[in-house]
Amino acid sequence: MTLFPLISAIVAAPEAITAPEGGAGLRRDSYDPGAAHRPLAATLAVGLPVALVVAVALSPMIVKPKPVLSPLIGTLIKIEKPVDPPPDKQPETSPTPKSHSVREAVKPLVDLGPRTDLGAEVKPFVPDPIPYDPGPPARPADPPAPPPLVLAKLDPRYAAGFQPDYPASEQRREVEGAVRVRVLIGTDGRVKAVELVSTDSPGFFEETKRRALAKWRFKPATRGGVPEESWQVMTVRFEIKGA
Incomplete structure (x- = not known):
């Protein structure tokens, strides 16, 4: 349409709508209240x-028509599938003549001069030491025995003064007997101490002790040639002459 x-x-x-049904119209002199608004x-x-x-x-006429683009005219180019290049051929090389020396056969790119180390130094193989078991501790060696002791002897130069005086009390009673004493002889040969071992009378011990400290002289005992103090037991007899 x-x-x-x-x-x-x-x-x-509207003309069809305004006509009343039945074809009857209003009269000209009749009053119609809605006639002013019709x-x-x-x-x-x-x-x-x-x-x-x-x-x-x-509305369709206002729409701007779409611009008509001229068709693109081109040429179809067929792209061929690339072909893998053939493997590079290695240039043929003439065989290198063998040489008796390795240094002559291979020439380095950089000349480093003559080499002095033609090989690594080979050292002899030294095995690890086997752990040593010393075992139980060794018994210490006994110290060397000291040289023997040479006993003291009565000096013959003083033999005349060896006999003590006879006690007067025992002489009056004509008592004879003997006394044994133990004396300490110093390194100078003198008696330093007197001890009683046995006696027949106390007077014999007292007279012997007094004489030993005053007159007795000895050649001292020695050990390895060195003088030493020593103890020695001496026996003195008391006898009445001409009895």
């Missing part, structure tokens, strides 16, 4: 649909 026939149909519609209502009834129709009909 085009635009103009549609508008004609809408305009003709032209306005008819105008609205006709104008509003016409405006809507015109707006709907003209």
Whole structure:
């Protein structure tokens, strides 16, 4: 349906609506209360649909047409599949003549001069020492025995003064007997101490002790040639002469 026939149909519609049913019209001298409002209502009834129709009909005409692009003309190029390049051929080289020396066969890129170390120094293999078990501790050696002691002896130069005096009390009673004493002889040969071992009379011990400390002289005992103090037991006899 085009635009103009549609508008004609809408305009003709109010005329058909305004005619009363049955074909009977109002009389000219009759009073109609809504007659003053009918032209306005008819105008609205006709104008509003016409405006809507015109707006709907003209809306496609306002749209701008899409620009027509000229078709692209090109040439189809066929791309061939790349072919793997053949493996590089190694240049043929003439065999290197063998040499008796390794240094002549391979020439270094940088000349480092003559080498002095032609090989690593090979040292003899030394095995690890086996742990030594000393065992139980050794018994310490006995110290060397000291040289023997040479006993003291009466000095013959003083033999005449060896015999002590006879005690007067024992002589009056004509008592004879003997006394044994233990004397300490110093390194100078003199008697330093006198101890009683046995006696027949106390007077014999007292006289012997006095004489030993005053007159007895000895050659001292020695050990390895060195004088030492020593103890020695001496026996003295008391006898009355001419009895």
